[in-house]
Amino acid sequence: MPQTRELTYRERIEMLRATKMRHTEEKWHALGSMDMDDLPIMLPPPESRKIIRIVSGSGLSMTDAMFKEFIPRSTHPSGGIFGARACGENIRALMDVHPPYVDPLSSLAGGYMAHFLSYRQPAWNPDFDYSHLHEEQNRYKLHPGIGAVQHFCQDMTIGLTLGWGGILGKIQHYRTVNTGEEAEELYDGLEHMVRGFQNWIGRHAVAAWEMAEHEENPQLRQNLLEIADINGRLVNHPPKTFREACQWMLWYQLAGKMYNMGGSLGRIDQFLFPFYEQETKRGALTDEEAIFHLACHFVMDTSYTQLGGPDASGNDTTNALSYLVLEAAHRLRVPVNVGVSVGKNVDPNLLRRGVEMLFEDKTGIPKFLGVDRTSEGFARNGYPIELGRQRAYSGCHWCAIPGREYTVNDCVKVNLAAVFDVALRDMMSDTNVEPCTDELWHRYEKHLRRSVEVIAESLDFHMDHMYRVFPELHLDLLCHGPIEKGRDASHGGVEFYNLCVDGAGLATVADSFAAVEQRVDDEKHLTWNQLIQLLDTNWAGKDGERDRLMMRSIARYGSGGSRADSYGLAIANAFTRFVKEKPTPHGFNMIPGIFSWAATIAMGKDVGATPNGRRAQEPISHGPNPDPGFRKDAAPTALAVTVASVQPGYGNTAPMQIELDPGLSKNHDDVGKVVDLIRTHFDLGGTQINMNIIDKRAILEAHQDPSRHPDLVVRVTGFSAYFASLSPEMRQIVVNRIIAEE
Amino acid sequence: MHDGLHVFLRERCLVSVTCVETCYSQALQLNGRLMTVEQVLEEVLRDRAFYENSGGGVTLSGGEPSLSGDFVKRFLEQCKEKGLHTAIETCGEYPWAFLEVLLPVTDLIMMDLKQMAPDKHETATGRSNDRILANARRLALTNKPILFRTPVVPTVNDSDEEVGQIASFVRELIELREKNGNTRGGTTNITYELLTFHKLASDKYTSLGVKYEASTIDPPTSERMSELADVARRCGIEARIR
Numbered sequence: 001m002p003q004t005r006e007l008t009y010r011e012r013i014e015m016l017r018a019t020k021m022r023h024t025e026e027k028w029h030a031l032g033s034m035d036m037d038d039l040p041i042m043l044p045p046p047e048s049r050k051i052i053r054i055v056s057g058s059g060l061s062m063t064d065a066m067f068k069e070f071i072p073r074s075t076h077p078s079g080g081i082f083g084a085r086a087c088g089e090n091i092r093a094l095m096d097v098h099p100p101y102v103d104p105l106s107s108l109a110g111g112y113m114a115h116f117l118s119y120r121q122p123a124w125n126p127d128f129d130y131s132h133l134h135e136e137q138n139r140y141k142l143h144p145g146i147g148a149v150q151h152f153c154q155d156m157t158i159g160l161t162l163g164w165g166g167i168l169g170k171i172q173h174y175r176t177v178n179t180g181e182e183a184e185e186l187y188d189g190l191e192h193m194v195r196g197f198q199n200w201i202g203r204h205a206v207a208a209w210e211m212a213e214h215e216e217n218p219q220l221r222q223n224l225l226e227i228a229d230i231n232g233r234l235v236n237h238p239p240k241t242f243r244e245a246c247q248w249m250l251w252y253q254l255a256g257k258m259y260n261m262g263g264s265l266g267r268i269d270q271f272l273f274p275f276y277e278q279e280t281k282r283g284a285l286t287d288e289e290a291i292f293h294l295a296c297h298f299v300m301d302t303s304y305t306q307l308g309g310p311d312a313s314g315n316d317t318t319n320a321l322s323y324l325v326l327e328a329a330h331r332l333r334v335p336v337n338v339g340v341s342v343g344k345n346v347d348p349n350l351l352r353r354g355v356e357m358l359f360e361d362k363t364g365i366p367k368f369l370g371v372d373r374t375s376e377g378f379a380r381n382g383y384p385i386e387l388g389r390q391r392a393y394s395g396c397h398w399c400a401i402p403g404r405e406y407t408v409n410d411c412v413k414v415n416l417a418a419v420f421d422v423a424l425r426d427m428m429s430d431t432n433v434e435p436c437t438d439e440l441w442h443r444y445e446k447h448l449r450r451s452v453e454v455i456a457e458s459l460d461f462h463m464d465h466m467y468r469v470f471p472e473l474h475l476d477l478l479c480h481g482p483i484e485k486g487r488d489a490s491h492g493g494v495e496f497y498n499l500c501v502d503g504a505g506l507a508t509v510a511d512s513f514a515a516v517e518q519r520v521d522d523e524k525h526l527t528w529n530q531l532i533q534l535l536d537t538n539w540a541g542k543d544g545e546r547d548r549l550m551m552r553s554i555a556r557y558g559s560g561g562s563r564a565d566s567y568g569l570a571i572a573n574a575f576t577r578f579v580k581e582k583p584t585p586h587g588f589n590m591i592p593g594i595f596s597w598a599a600t601i602a603m604g605k606d607v608g609a610t611p612n613g614r615r616a617q618e619p620i621s622h623g624p625n626p627d628p629g630f631r632k633d634a635a636p637t638a639l640a641v642t643v644a645s646v647q648p649g650y651g652n653t654a655p656m657q658i659e660l661d662p663g664l665s666k667n668h669d670d671v672g673k674v675v676d677l678i679r680t681h682f683d684l685g686g687t688q689i690n691m692n693i694i695d696k697r698a699i700l701e702a703h704q705d706p707s708r709h710p711d712l713v714v715r716v717t718g719f720s721a722y723f724a725s726l727s728p729e730m731r732q733i734v735v736n737r738i739i740a741e742e
Numbered sequence: 743m744h745d746g747l748h749v750f751l752r753e754r755c756l757v758s759v760t761c762v763e764t765c766y767s768q769a770l771q772l773n774g775r776l777m778t779v780e781q782v783l784e785e786v787l788r789d790r791a792f793y794e795n796s797g798g799g800v801t802l803s804g805g806e807p808s809l810s811g812d813f814v815k816r817f818l819e820q821c822k823e824k825g826l827h828t829a830i831e832t833c834g835e836y837p838w839a840f841l842e843v844l845l846p847v848t849d850l851i852m853m854d855l856k857q858m859a860p861d862k863h864e865t866a867t868g869r870s871n872d873r874i875l876a877n878a879r880r881l882a883l884t885n886k887p888i889l890f891r892t893p894v895v896p897t898v899n900d901s902d903e904e905v906g907q908i909a910s911f912v913r914e915l916i917e918l919r920e921k922n923g924n925t926r927g928g929t930t931n932i933t934y935e936l937l938t939f940h941k942l943a944s945d946k947y948t949s950l951g952v953k954y955e956a957s958t959i960d961p962p963t964s965e966r967m968s969e970l971a972d973v974a975r976r977c978g979i980e981a982r983i984r
Contacts, residue, residue, distance in 0.1 A: 549766040560788055641788055
């Protein structure tokens with residue numbers, strides 16, 4: 001790039017954003033739609049690219065690209081890559097062949113082009129057979145979490161303190177302390193991974209230095225030389241400056257994405273603050289520079305991060321960096337997953353600035369975290385509340401204690417609608433009972449309890465074997481315990497085990513119960529047998545559509561004071577009770593939440609027609625939300641009251657998804673109203689809010705033709721994403737929510 | 743039914759609701775339903791936490807709440823017993839006694855002043871403004887907080903002169919309250935707002951089968967609203983634009 005004048009940081013951010021858009025559009029063409037987080041992966045060059053279908057780190061099927069020339073080395077007859085040593089060797093080999101990526105406009109080097117998951121086929125080691133669980137897992141259409149990866153949070157301060165050289169030294173020290181077979185294999189795997197990191201980083205230093213030699217623009221040449229210098233040091237040494245810390249963090253995050261699609265970042269405004277404070281105090285760093293470095297990170301890593309919130313004693317930790325992170329996301333306008341803490345002692349200006357951003361950017365960023373409710377809830381598991389306050393928001397709807405807690409968050413789902421279908425069929429096949437809603441509820445409770453038990457047995461199986469299938473090498477490096485004990489985080493390496501179990505499809509089931517009670521039991525518009533026939537035929541027949549609309553037109557969950565609302569509460573309570581009544585057979589604590597994530601589509605495909613008027617295979621309802629159109633006035637307060645009322649209350653969340661009137665303007669009053677809505681939802685017991693203030697016209701246009709608005713970002717669920725990157729089905733879910741708000 | 747099709751004759755409707763109950767597709771919907779005071783209160787209290795956090799409360803809006811005097815009074819009494827802030831939106835076109843009975847249980851009166859010239863007011867609304875202005879004066883003689891509001895509708899009342907006349911009237915009422923010593927905490931508690939015309943009601947007219955007379959009127963620009971606020975300011979009144 002020739003020199004004309006010095007580029008400003010803002011201009012460089014715009015150019016980095018444009019580059020990301022170009023990469024993203026290339027991915028749309030090559031890979032198609034993607035109903036998940038905006039993975040900042042770049043495509044390998046066309047000549048070395050191969051397209052495949054895989055199962056993502058969150059358990060959803062997706063299309064991916066891989067280097068066709070890279071052949072991993074399997075040590076198993078199935079061709080799979082299992083265990084710490086094999087996984088470590090192969091991720092190191094993948095990093096070794098991975099081409100360096102340096103953008104002269106960015107202050108940070110690095111980008112990734114491959115998911116190790118895509119090479120690990122089969123994903124599960126067939127030696128560990130769980131066919132004994134298949135029948136019931138399939139019966140209830142469970143997402144049991146066997147083979148689930150990442151979805152807990154590292155303690156970034158470990159890495160920022162030790163650097164790769166320090167981590168390697170720590171591994172080598174503990175090799176001499178823990179000498180069993182499990183420990184030896186883990187240390188081999190971890191060491192491979194660290195050496196892979198070091199080589200990867202070192203090659204970027206060389207690449208940056210070579211690029212600098214050919215760069216004509218002195219500003220960018222200087223930048224490249226700095227990148228070369230920084231990365232040369234970071235091969236072994238811990239970061240010393242704010243920029244170096246951002247660079248170190250980016251390497252760690254990119255490798256996590258590459259290894260198992262990890263996406264937790266945690267409390268970035270806390271672990272980066274010492275670097276920021278130290279440098280700004282001596283005048284070596286301006287806020288504009290800090291924002292730029294953060295933007296350079298977020299353009300390559302959109303991982304989940306929490307701003308503000310209490311320390312262990314309950315004192316607010318919001319600081320100047322919290323605002324700079326928001327500002328970086330604001331300037332960048334890419335799908336960064338930033339969560340703003342809202343609580344009794346939390347700086348209220350952070351919330352206000354977050355809401356202003358929603359109005360200004362219309363990207364659904366940030367989201368809002370009810371930190372008081374989640375930490376109090378966590379304490380109900382028998383932990384001190386101080387621990388609850390340390391849990392950091394670091395995933396779609398979840399939080400975890402950085403470096404100390406293993407969770408399988410967001411990977412384990414009970415499909416409440418599928419369980420309803422089992423209960424209904426069970427009742428109808430019993431010739432000894434007269435079908436009625438009371439009997440159906442009785443059966444529903446029985447099957448819901450059993451489905452949770454099957455989940456618990458599945459989780460035990462996962463915990464028994466995962467370390468020998470696909471250990472958490474990447475997260476192990478920055479956790480307290482795995483290296484010290486020689487045990488993977490999934491196998492006793494960390495201190496706390498609180499396994500997430502989410503219910504999904506609450507409104508579908510609540511409305512179904514209310515519809516059968518009203519239309520079948522009370523009004524007798526249909527017999528039970530007629531209902532079953534309608535469900536079996538997907539509402540076919542002369543009056544099928546009429547009957548479907550009849551079942552649908554009851555007072556729905558969310559309307560307030562309706563029977564469906566009562567059922568919603570009863571289902572949430574029953575689910576919570578069953579998850580909490582006992583730990584898994586091996587003694588692991590489980591924590592209930594209500595969240596379906598993008599799996600609302602996949603789980604819907606598993607379920608036939610339901611009595612709430614839902615057609616077969618349509619998506620089940622989203623998280624704890626009522627279905628769109630739940631109330632004629634779509635009152636946000638009614639939604640907020642409803643979602644707050646069904647919270648399981650043990651520290652995991654049941655997030656409210658809300659779309660607000662695009663007619664609202666960003667005046668003082670409207671911002672204040674949204675602030676009050678957020679605060680009150682959390683006061684009522686709510687735990688997390690995903691909110692869109694949407695440019696409705698743009699969304700509807702993009703739904704018709706995604707290419708018209710390629711850079712339109714929406715909060716889809718716990719994650720935000722480019723609207724154009726979503727599947728037509730997922731786009732329809734977002735559009736339905738918006739239309740229902742009219 | 744006519745030739746197998748359902749035909750809705752609004753003028754013959756007895757509100758039996760049978761058609762709505764039969765129409766599961768919700769092509770026909772009943773707007774509004776009969777409720778007791780207790781049922782309304784129950785619905786309102788569901789959102790109590792929002793009122794408390796936002797400094798808000800209950801506002802009874804149109805139709806004209808003062809025409810449902812007994813129900814409204816009993817409802818507002820119960821709201822006050824529950825500690826809720828209460829407000830009514832009113833057009834002011836009724837005997838003073840209708841409003842007087844609600845004053846003890848109402849914390850804020852929001853009253854429209856659409857036009858000062860009686861003939862123009864009658865042309866625009868179908869009624870003269872004599873009683874409205876008289877009721878506004880009587881209200882000013884109390885110490886009840888009042889928010890006067892002018893919905894600014896282009897071609898109807900959006901001239902400098904028309905808004906100036908309304909603002910001057912509000913100024914007069916403020917002075918009247920001051921003169922009578924009905925201030926609280928050193929303030930008259932009389933405020934004024936200019937409301938920007940919008941067309942959000944057009945769908946409602948369509949669904950009721952009523953012609954929407956304002957369909958050709960465009961909302962005033964924000965610049966024009968600011969100019970009108972300046973007009974009010976020159977008349978000695980701070981006007982908030984909404």
